[in-house]
Amino acid sequence: MEALSCMMKRALDKGLYRGLKCGSEGPVLSHLLYADDVIFLEEWTTLNALNLSRILRCFYLVSGLGINLSKCCVFGTEVNGFEKSQLAMVLGCRVGDFPFTHIGLMVGRNMKGVNAWGPVVELFRKRLTRWKAKQLSFGGRVTVPEGVMDKLERLRRLFFWGGSEEKAKMNWVAWDKIMAPIEYGGLGLGRLRDVNVSLLAKWWWRFKNEKGRLWWKDDRVVWLGDKVGGFSVRDIKLKIVANVYTEPEFVFDWNRLVPRKVSFVAWRAVLDRLPTFVALAKRNIPVRSNLCPVCDELEASVEHIFISCGLAQSLWCVISQWCKMPDFFLFSFRDLLEVHKYLRLSSIKANILQAVCLIATWCLWKKRNDLVHSGVPIQLPGLVQEIKVLGFLWVKNRGKMTSLTWENWCRFKV
Template sequence: MANWIGCKVNSIPFKYLWLTVGANMNRINNWRPVYDIFEKRLSLWKAALLSIGGRVTLIHSVLESLPTYFMSLYKAPVKVIKDLESIKEKFLWGGSNNVRKTHWVAWDRVSLPKKAGGLGICKLADANLALLSKWGWRFKNDPESLWVKIINAIHSGGSKWSFLPCNKSVRSVWVNICNVLNKPLVDNKTIRCFFKGEVGSGSDILFWFDPWLSDMPLKDLFPCLFRLKIVKDCSVLDRLADGGTWLWRFNPDSTSEMQELSSLSGMLSSFSLASGRDKWMWLGDSTGLFSVKSAKDLLVRSRCVPNVRVIDWCEWVPIKCNIFVWRLELNRIPTFDALASRGIAIFSRVCPLCGYEDESVIHLFISCRFAELIWHKISRWCHLPAIFAFSIKDLLDLHLFSRLGSTEKFVVQGIMISTCWCIWLARNKAVFSDIKPSVEGVFREMRALGFFWFRNRSRFQSVEWNDWCKFVIM
């Protein structure tokens, strides 16, 4: 055949479109190309020269997409996922294999969506499972495809009591994909539980194994009847076209069997076959269509913790400032008390801005005399009542409870974030450069930075400096 077609004869494993075909991808060594890609890309970046906002952007746009090609076909070993996540985590906090940095927020929290209180960084394990789930969707929706026919031919000798044909005696990528779809992941439900058949002619949907009459397969809803059934792998068409005759090993006679038979008969009485092709719906999205994004969202939602404090990200301040107040609200910034609690040696805990009390998040941004004077200036400038706060949450939510218009609230939200950022900059200058800050200097810097960001990062690009200083936005 090779001579007839005019191609070369090769052996397994071999490279095809940069993927290793026929290799045992459960071995760590066969994932070495992905490690090399990560290391090569990181060697071009200097984490210490990037803000945390820049590092988050690079993780979103580059590091999360690098292993996608491999993970769209192969189930990554746990060790590979752990190593690659470790590389991402180190890069996020400015470290590397040679430089160790403190990881201020747990990775489980970082990898939550922004709306759930995280930074929206996707876990590679979720991406891998979502990408592999697409093959199950394609298998069910493209029954006439050549690759589907090949899978059916290879795995037809396996167990027929399955949503997908799977012969585990045949070592293949398909077996790993089936294991992913059959593994409990979301609220102790499998991914395949979110596939539901929409019956047309009924020839391609299995009566007992595919969910079609309910969100669950009938074999799970009526286990007693399923045990009695002789032909278990019949299609909906086969079952409903035989005149309603049930083929039992012996007739149902127990109470549970009769109850199940009555319930099933009642469900089938209102159902009738239609013309046209059988279709499949994805219950993980309101559109009913499968997408890798909706599958990832489904997996992420299962990890979300209820009643978690979620901050509103401001559109017109830089990402680094939004991330800073996110950490600030979690009390995960390197103040003196936070460093001491982590066993890091410090010479003094005294606040570098006022010089009287020990530095903590609450003191530095709320109760410090230096901060109180700045908030007083902010309140006068923005025509707000005197600002009194008991927590960082009070500062970040101030715009929600003010009597200003919607535009002014939008501006005040960014001003509060920018002020916290400038207070932190002044604190760092005092600690590391021995520059004594002034209230007026911090206020001027905040107002200048705020004007620059607001004019260039929002839709109000016509605002002038004099109007900004008078807090006349529109």
């Protein structure tokens, strides 16, 4: 397409083609290129149209790239329908009407209205369909008018929790918490509004500082975001985030040795946002009993399922012995997430121990669900074996510990 640009520039210089002049002192525009899409801009004359047709014919003969004129349209402003039809006949294309969509963007419509953003919302809806949400785990899902931004965020929220516009599912964690950066205790999905403002600021920066551009004005603006005064979208996003969120007392420590879906269960557990019997009852969802399905003694809360239940205590005792660690003294789920920090371990071994605790949490929760929904009893030896197998596969491959053998892993020689 660079050859076409050169031909159009030459035609402008020779006076064979007359483009549109931008203001009294601005440049003359003849065409706009994006990949293989072209918009030609010209004065409304039959001679201009004929010359454009000849230029496109020459381009075809030189490059071999033909243009399907039957898919092209002529758009005109302040001209009647008859004039549009006449020019369309000269070029051999169709008559188009405003507004129209070009490379996904609406052209010729007032974009301040919410309804004008319908195609964008529809694109979101198609991309974030319910069947895609069902195929992905939680770990894998991971200036516009105000009303439009709210619609888009709602579609993201429905997709994340696996619901649809016809039937929403329960949102166990506040959406603001999910969008928050990881360092602020969230999942790091980010707010669309922050991205939008940051990108608009980038255009504002270019408008003020890039000489030779169509939009340039002769005034200088300095960005104080960094020492050298250069603008950065990342910097402005960080400043927006710092003004929106406050640092929490506890920040979940995500571990790269395990899949995100594994850590996600622990992240929800520390927030007390897992669908335990107690949590379901608080949300007025009927349950047969609040008691733990394993011991049938105390209420099945997060703390009981993972810490105080007899099965959980036996599990942590076996894991501490396998990892050659002192017995874990746990009073809360948060203690479990931080146990690796209070033992005198190398950074590698501490990271592996944390991964083992996360895997054990995930496996225990999965086994508990199998018991509740399918009546499959939980056997401690089988649970421990599953933790060891998954831990070996994930730690060896995700941690790139190619020399790690199953024998050494079973002895926790890492």
